[in-house]
Amino acid sequence: MLALTLVLAALQQPAASPLPPQVGDTSPFRRLALPAPNEVREGSGRPGPRYWQQRADYTIRATLDTATHTIAGSETLRYVNNSPDTLRYLWLQLDQNIYKANSRGAALNPTDARFAGRGFEGGYTIDYVRAVRRVGQAAGRIPLATSGNGTMLRVDLDRPLAPGGRAELELAYRFEVPEHGSDRMGREQFAGGWLYEVAQWYPRVAVYDDVRGWNTEQYLGQGEFYLEYGDFDVSITVPRSFVVASTGTLTNAVEVLTVNQRARLARAARSDTTVAIIPKTEVGQPFSRPAGPRPTLTWHFTAKNVRDVAWAAAANFIWDASGYDGILIQSFYPPEANADWARSTEYARHSIKHYSEKWFRYPYPTAINVAGPVGGMEYPMIVFCGHRAGDRGLFGVTTHELGHEWFPMVVGSNERLYAWMDEGFNTFINIYSTLAFYSDTAPRDRGNAIQWARFAASGLDVPSMLPADRVPPPLLGQAEYNKPATGLYLLREHILADTARFDAAFREYIRRWAYKHPTPADFFRSMEDRLGEDLSWFWRGWFYRTDVVDLAVDSVRARTDSTGTSALVYLSSPGALPMPVDLRLTYANGATEDVRLPVEIWYLGNRYTYQRKVPTEVVKVEIDPKQNFPDVRRGNNTWQKSASP
Ligand SMILES: [Zn+2]
Structure with missing residues (x-):
């Protein structure tokens, strides 16, 4: 609790103010203090003319040994230093090391916790790391010194990597696939054998950015990933009986699929409805795999402009697919999966189409949903959803995990630090x-102001701005999922109350930061720039702090003069987070009138007198009659004229 209190105190420090220091500006409307804009990140929220980002292209050859559940791979990483800095070493992420016996993640997570390894001991064995020299007298392979730090590995380059320079590294590695890989990857045994969901499966270079240099946060389980973009060339060798689903385009279908399967895939790609590639009746049948002398097959995939690659493999996949606008939508699930998985491709297609039409066109050639042990996890072009999920639960997890293709797969924010993004x-x-x-559904859990207000009133709320690993696990869903979603819903529907203006700004943010690394400041600035609106008060109160909304109508008086009768409505905002006020006035004749007062009524303080010419006596005033705002105390929202004595 101490650490959390300190964090809250730090976040609640008054922001830098344009006023002289002796005049403390404590108004909720003071400008939000953001990092000074520069040529990399503009004050408008756009990437600047000197925006740069590192590039990482990978070639990976890996073999899955299903007897030992081991993956052995060799990897070539081609790294381009687009930064203005000379690098003497690279930091790699060795996420599998969370399963080492004495890892920090193992110490932090109770054995049965969602993000734990459930007692599994494994981790990476790195056979070698070496630099590749392709030209000159020193052509060849040069062993590189490395230094491990938990889930991070520092690789010392044999010579400094100057700005604009390229480094090529080769490394070889092995690890045993855990059964429960922190609910992000793993394996499960079905009647037809083991099903593998493979992710965080190769050493990945950490992000080096303009904001903080190397991003070296440990993988502790709860916090996700922050990765560079690049192209991948991946070869995965599995037993011949297996089918592989992976990020990317399958380039050797002729070798790994039957004639029938290739014909069905071609038909599916042009079909709005789901087409069976391997129907249930063919699962595990010898004729469902191409015949050949070798016991294994190598599946080859390529992927462009992605931040990661993940895959799944099993001998018992049902496989179906459809197409949308040239995108192949696919589902892979074992016969034991909930029967509703037969609708997975329909759910996935709806999701890809909906997000594409509403926000930003899906840029990749395929979108895949795999059923297995992982409850819900996202990677570029491929997501893992729990095989027991069914009905609206399966729709919900599918549309959520596929929504991650936009955030963070296309808009590449730092998940470990800013999970809310x-x-x-x-x-x-x-x-x-x-x-x-x-x-038929209105927002129930997500975006629902009444539910959010109930939670906020509990006092358990923590700032969304906290890094995921510093949010108490039971509050992760509220802090990083519900609260930011509810906030954006509130902004779009009720604060701006202008969905077209919001949508244009949100799309602009996605366009500006697609395949880049936005920070919270870039998001706030980009939205304000496109909306034409200073929302410091909202960003601070909603994302940095745990301020609550509490709007009240204290009393109402009538005043009559030569010009007529006015109602004086005495309003207050005892909560720290101001909001626009929707008022409903009811007159003695039963007529009602709705009035919207802008948030600026609170500029001078948390009391405001609203004056309005009225045709007849006001008998009732109600704030937020539609309950659109997350008001933690509704008891003070209504004033009613007391009955005459
Ligand atoms: Zn998610």
Whole structure:
């Protein structure tokens, strides 16, 4: 609790103010203090003319040994230093090391925790790391010194990597696939054998950015990933009986699929409805795999401009697919999966189409949903959803995990530090994807102001701005998913109350930061720039702090003069987070009138007298009659004229 208190205190420090220091500006409307804009990140929220980002291209050859559940791989990493800095070493992420016996993650997570390894001991064995020299007298392979730090590995380059320079590294590695890989990857045994969901499966170079240099946060389980973009060339060798689903385009279908399967895939790609590639009746049948002398097959995939690659493999996949606008939508699930998985491809297609039409066109050639042990996890072009999920639960997890293709797969924010920028934004777009599929549902859990107010009133709320690993696990869903989603919903629907203006700004943010690394300041600035609105008060109160909304109508008086009768409505905002005020006035004749007062009524303090010419006596005034705002105390929202004595 101490650490958390300190964090809250730090976040609640008054921001730098344009006023002289002796005049403390404590108004909730003071400008939000953001890092000074520069040529890399503009004050407008756009990437600047000197924006740079590192590039990482990978070639990976890996073999899955299903007897030992081991993956052995060799990797070539081609790294381009686009930064203005000379690098003497690279930091790599060795996420599998969370499963080492004495890892920090193992110490932090109770054995049965969602993000734990459930007692599994494993981790990476790195056979070698060496530099590749292709030209000159020193052509060849040069062993490099490394130094491990938990889930991070520092690789010392044999010569400094100057700005604009390229480094090529080769490394070889092995690890045993855990059964429960922190609910992000793993394996499970079904009647037809083991099903593998493979992710965080190769040493990945950490992000080096202009904001903080190397991003070396440990992988502790709860916090996700922050990765560079690049192209991948991946070869995965599995037993011949296996089928592989992976990020990327399958380039050797002729070798790994039957003639029938290739014909069905071609048909599926042009079909709006789901086409079976391997129907249930063919699962595990010898004729469902191409014949050949070798016991293994190598599946080859390529992927462009992605931040990661993940894959799944099993001998018992049902496989179906459809197409949308040239995108192949696919599902892979074992026969034991919930029967509703037969609708997975329909759910996935709806999601990809909906997000593409509403926000930003899906840029990749395929989108895949795999059923297995992982409850819900996202990677570029491929997501893992729990095989027990069914009905609206399966729709919900599918549309959520696929929504991550936009945040953070296309808009590459730092998940480990700012989970709200992917989980929250994604949960927000899920509201509309769900509404579009089930037109009978209004936002229930997500975006629901009443539910949020109930939670906020509990006092358990923590700032969304906290890094994921510093949010108490039971509050992760509220802090990083629901709260930011509810906030954006509130902004779009009720604060701005202008959905077209919000949507244009949100799309602009996605366009500006697609395949880049935005920070919270870039998001806030970009939205304000496109909306034409200073929202410091909202960003601070909602994302940095745990301020609550509490709007009240204290009393109402009438005043009559030669010009007529006015009502004086005495309003107050005892909560720290101001909001616009929707008022409903009811007159003695029963007529009602709705009035919207802008948030600026609170500029001079948390009391405001609203004066309005009225045709007849006001008998009732109600704030937020539609309950659109997350008001933690509704008891003070209504004034009613007391009955005459
Ligand atoms: Zn998520």
